[in-house]
Amino acid sequence: MTLNILRIDASVRREGSVSRELNDKVIDRFAAAGDVAVTKRDLITPLPLIDETWIGATFTDPEDRTDEQTRALELSDDLIAELQAADTLVIGLPIYNFAIPSGLKAWIDLVSRRGVTFRYTESGPVGLLTGKRAIVTVASGGTEVGSDIDFATGYLRHALAFIGITDVLFVKADRLAIDAEATLKAAEAAVAELPLAA
Structure with a gap:
């Protein structure tokens, strides 16, 4: 059975991007295990x-x-x-400031559509894209994931849950400016331990 992966790269760097490199490794792990x-x-x-x-x-x-409104939603569609x-999202998340x-915020805005990816109920919003999981590779120079100054991972987890994706795993390569070698080694080890099935 083929695993359908949507890979999203948000780094503004094509070369030397840790989040892109980690995305490569995540994809390679799944590709080595099956189709x-x-x-x-x-x-x-x-965007x-x-x-x-x-x-x-x-x-x-x-x-x-109107025709103009229909055209305005084409990319979002x-x-x-x-x-x-x-089935699985692989998202590269560099933390900027x-x-x-x-670019990732623009993507979230474009895919968060009432009646399409979420709906409102009397008890609050309900995400419609259920049964999927996301693996997020995080790279930062000095921001520690989960710290008081990390406004990236919590927001992304919430935004994904809002559209129904609640199974979210983070692979972190944070504080690269402090100890890049150890950070990358730990991140690569985390990729190697990723569960292949949701």
Whole structure:
């Protein structure tokens, strides 16, 4: 059975990116264990920010949307289709200035759609993309994952849960500026121990 992986790279660096290198290792681990199909979404190519037209389109029933509103949602539809088709997400998360990169925030905005990836109920929002898991490779120079100044991992965990993805594992290569060798060694060991099945 093929494992469908959606790989998301959020680093603004093509070369020398620890999160990209760790994503490679995660993919290699799954590929060595069985058949995988990988869809790549590289956020180094900027995504558009949501705007008034986009918001208006999401709050308009599909049959009532104008041509402009339909066009405004085309990329969002494509990104959501990638998510829907995936069994596992592999997300590279560099921490920039204590938070997630702007490209990853733009992606989250575009895939968080009322009635498509989440819905509101009397007891609160319910995510619609259930039965998936995410493996997040985190890289930071000085921000320790889980510390008071880490505003990235908690936010991403919450954003994924909001759309229904609650099985989230973090592989951390944090505080690289302090002890890169030990940090990378620990991260690679964590990749080697990742469970192959959700």
